[in-house]
Amino acid sequence: MNKAEIFSRVDHTLLAQTATWPEIKVICDDAIAYGTASVCIPPSFVKEAAEYVQGKIAICTVIGFPNGYNTTAVKAFETQNAIDNGADEIDMVINIGDLKAGKKEQILEEIKTLKKICGGRILKVIIETCLLTDEEKVTMCQLVTEAGADYIKTSTGFSKGGATFADIELFAKNIGPNVKMKAAGGISSMEDAEKFIELGAERLGTSRIVKIAKVEAAEAGSY
Numbered sequence: 001m002n003k004a005e006i007f008s009r010v011d012h013t014l015l016a017q018t019a020t021w022p023e024i025k026v027i028c029d030d031a032i033a034y035g036t037a038s039v040c041i042p043p044s045f046v047k048e049a050a051e052y053v054q055g056k057i058a059i060c061t062v063i064g065f066p067n068g069y070n071t072t073a074v075k076a077f078e079t080q081n082a083i084d085n086g087a088d089e090i091d092m093v094i095n096i097g098d099l100k101a102g103k104k105e106q107i108l109e110e111i112k113t114l115k116k117i118c119g120g121r122i123l124k125v126i127i128e129t130c131l132l133t134d135e136e137k138v139t140m141c142q143l144v145t146e147a148g149a150d151y152i153k154t155s156t157g158f159s160k161g162g163a164t165f166a167d168i169e170l171f172a173k174n175i176g177p178n179v180k181m182k183a184a185g186g187i188s189s190m191e192d193a194e195k196f197i198e199l200g201a202e203r204l205g206t207s208r209i210v211k212i213a214k215v216e217a218a219e220a221g222s223y
Contacts, residue, residue: 001194004035006190006193006194007034007036007213008036009037009193009197009201009202009203009204010036010037010203010206011038011039011040011091011182011203012027012036012038012039012206012207012209013027013184013205013207014027014039014041014207015041015042015157019042024041024045024048024049025052027041028053028057031210032053032056032057034213036057037203038057038059038060038088040060040061040062040089042061043061043063043082046059046061046082046085047086050085051086058088058089059089060091060122060124061087061090062090062093063075063091063092063093063114064093064094065093065126065156066158066159067096068093068096069096069097072109072113075092075110075113079092079118083117083118087121089122089124090114090121090123091124091153091182091205092111092123092126093128093156094107094110094125094127094140095110096131096132099132099136099139108146111123111125111147111148112147115148123149123150124149124150124151124152124153124203125140125153126153126154126184127152127154129154129155129161130155130159130160130162131159131160134170137171137174141171141179144179145175145176148178150180151203152171153182153184154167154171154182154185155184155185155186155205157184161185161186162184165196167183168181168199168200171200172199180202180203181201181202182202184205187204187205187209188206189208
């Protein structure tokens with residue numbers, strides 16, 4: 001698998017609390033230069049970024065991030081606001097406490113609500129696998145499928161663990177045919193990225209893959 005194929009699966013990400021517009025601008029420039037699938041940025045930068053890139057790269061943002069315990073009404077407002085500002089893709093965080101409490105119908109309806117707002121735009125559902133049992137992960141595979149979301153996503157990158165190969169393998173066995181997978185959190189090498197793709201991940205949420213490529217390009221240019 002060549003690097004261009006890997007880049008085409010990457011949501012080039014900057015979600016640090018300290019992110020500034022000059023840093024977001026660099027992320028956008030790099031995403032365009034390397035042909036990534038999107039940039040994944042905080043909601044507060046969506047409008048400025050959308051105006052800056054002028055359709056050259058998809059703008060992805062996060063909803064209910066990173067803890068997921070906002071009310072559905074708040075998440076719905078966030079989603080509509082992000083779309084109004086120019087977001088092309090939405091990555092929402094589920095209410096993990098609701099899952100632990102067995103409130104499956106509530107989670108299902110929340111995902112359906114946000115998907116309805118998204119319309120034809122991509123909705124990815126972050127389930128924060130590091131906080132879940134395998135049984136809970138399987139339940140979320142079923143709920144994401146039933147709700148009609150486009151992707152199930154492993155992690156926010158803000159909890160105690162990120163994507164694992166085992167979680168993507170588990171997803172692949174339990175999602176419906178219309179649901180894709182996004183691995184995110186801790187993907188720090190081209191080798192890991194390629195392995196996640198081989199296991200079936202259609203998207204990778206990472207800040208590091210493009211950085212690695214930039215360093216390699218700089219080193220090659222110095223010789």
